[in-house]
Amino acid sequence: MRYLLFSSCVVLLISCTSAYKLLQATEGDAGSLQKFKPAFSVALYKAEVEVMDNRLSGLLLVKKMPDSSMRLVFSNEIGFKFFDFEFSNNGKFKVYSIIKQMNKKPVIKTLRKDFELIMMNGIGNKNVQIRKDDGLLYFSFKQSKGYYHYITSISGEELIRAERASKRKSVMEAVMKNYTNGIPDSIGITHKNFNFTIGLKRIIR
Amino acid sequence: MRRLIIILTLCVTCNSLHAQYPGYAPVADLAKFKTEFSAATKKTLTIKSDFVQEKTLSMLSEKIVSKGKFWFKKDNMVRMEYKQPFQYLMIINKDKVFVKDGQNENKVSARSNKLFQQVNKIMIDCMQGSTLSNTDFKTRIFENKNSYLVELVPVVKGLKELFKNINVVVDKKDYAAGSIEMWEISGDNTIIRFTNKELNTTIQDALFTF
Numbered sequence: 449m450r451y452l453l454f455s456s457c458v459v460l461l462i463s464c465t466s467a468y469k470l471l472q473a474t475e476g477d478a479g480s481l482q483k484f485k486p487a488f489s490v491a492l493y494k495a496e497v498e499v500m501d502n503r504l505s506g507l508l509l510v511k512k513m514p515d516s517s518m519r520l521v522f523s524n525e526i527g528f529k530f531f532d533f534e535f536s537n538n539g540k541f542k543v544y545s546i547i548k549q550m551n552k553k554p555v556i557k558t559l560r561k562d563f564e565l566i567m568m569n570g571i572g573n574k575n576v577q578i579r580k581d582d583g584l585l586y587f588s589f590k591q592s593k594g595y596y597h598y599i600t601s602i603s604g605e606e607l608i609r610a611e612r613a614s615k616r617k618s619v620m621e622a623v624m625k626n627y628t629n630g631i632p633d634s635i636g637i638t639h640k641n642f643n644f645t646i647g648l649k650r651i652i653r
Numbered sequence: 654m655r656r657l658i659i660i661l662t663l664c665v666t667c668n669s670l671h672a673q674y675p676g677y678a679p680v681a682d683l684a685k686f687k688t689e690f691s692a693a694t695k696k697t698l699t700i701k702s703d704f705v706q707e708k709t710l711s712m713l714s715e716k717i718v719s720k721g722k723f724w725f726k727k728d729n730m731v732r733m734e735y736k737q738p739f740q741y742l743m744i745i746n747k748d749k750v751f752v753k754d755g756q757n758e759n760k761v762s763a764r765s766n767k768l769f770q771q772v773n774k775i776m777i778d779c780m781q782g783s784t785l786s787n788t789d790f791k792t793r794i795f796e797n798k799n800s801y802l803v804e805l806v807p808v809v810k811g812l813k814e815l816f817k818n819i820n821v822v823v824d825k826k827d828y829a830a831g832s833i834e835m836w837e838i839s840g841d842n843t844i845i846r847f848t849n850k851e852l853n854t855t856i857q858d859a860l861f862t863f
Contacts, residue, residue: 496754
């Protein structure tokens with residue numbers, strides 16, 4: 449019984465420990481992240497979304513507008529539009545349209561933050577914390593709530609993943625792979641706290 | 654003065670009605686159109702065609718074009734196979750909808766989703782000529798030399814919030830839908846154009862099973 453109590457406490461302590469606590473501060477250049485920032489002019493992706501065992505497929509169009517803002521339009525294959533979002537360079541965000549079923553504050557907030565992480569608009573921020581562990585470099589940017597982490601190989605040549613996180617643990621992970629002319633061919637988003645994933649595969653038109 | 658205003662208003666209204674669909678004028682003999690349309694579509698048992706779908710995002714000045722094959726069979730069976738630039742299959746069989754995208758398959762009961770049911774009904778109605786009796790819409794008919802334009806303005810909740818109007822362009826020679834235009838409230842639109850149409854060829858039921 450005493451052993452059980454002890455092991456329970458250990459498990460509890462481990463689960464409360466920050467996943468980022470063991471990282472060591474290091475020198476580095478956040479400018480090296482610029483090469484991973486997707487250079488979207490216009491790109492069309494085939495999208496697969498899974499939310500709580502419901503599947504949804506569609507097309508995501510990403511387009512840089514003349515004023516440098518980014519528009520994201522998600523529709524199904526038949527042309528039915530689910531949402532149309534605008535992300536400005538100064539961090540502003542606008543919902544042009546969204547279907548009733550998705551028009552809920554937590555849904556919009558989650559999608560906004562997920563795509564903000566992907567678009568990497570905040571990496572110019574000087575207030576960056578650079579740390580490392582055995583094989584990875586962590587570039588961490590504090591947000592109003594939580595952190596955006598961009599995790600590269602030690603050499604800085606490869607973007608391993610990006611994370612949205614609380615102070616202690618990651619709540620969402622994103623990967624961007626196979627860049628062609630600065631645009632990732634595949635993008636994957638996985639949430640940790642609930643079953644919500646987005647998979648994007650670029651369509652060459 | 655008041656009479657002048659009324660006359661001017663009427664002229665503007667008439668002009669705008671014509672200007673709405675350039676080259677089209679309201680159908681002179683509506684009863685005749687309805688009878689002929691109904692008779693012709695009764696004879697259409699199957700349609701096979703290619704299609705080009707063009708989604709215009711007006712504010713983004715962007716078009717998404719996709720192409721594929723289309724099959725229709727009476728009653729209530731549609732198969733749309735998108736081949737370019739992505740693979741996607743949608744089968745409507747009575748009140749069941751099946752979609753396959755890549756490796757993933759998904760059966761949807763149209764009954765469980767009212768909007769899906771309404772959109773499903775539009776597609777089927779357009780093909781089997783029951784468009785005119787669909788009470789979800791207020792209908793106006795226009796014509797030019799080669800075609801009729803059936804304008805459907807949604808009057809029911811759900812559709813009204815999505816579409817300003819849906820237009821079906823019907824070829825005069827075979828009374829089959831040449832194109833379906835879905836105009837959204839936002840100004841965006843999706844136009845599906847049917848080409849290489851073959852009417853009343855044999856189409857196996859197996860194409861609509863899943």
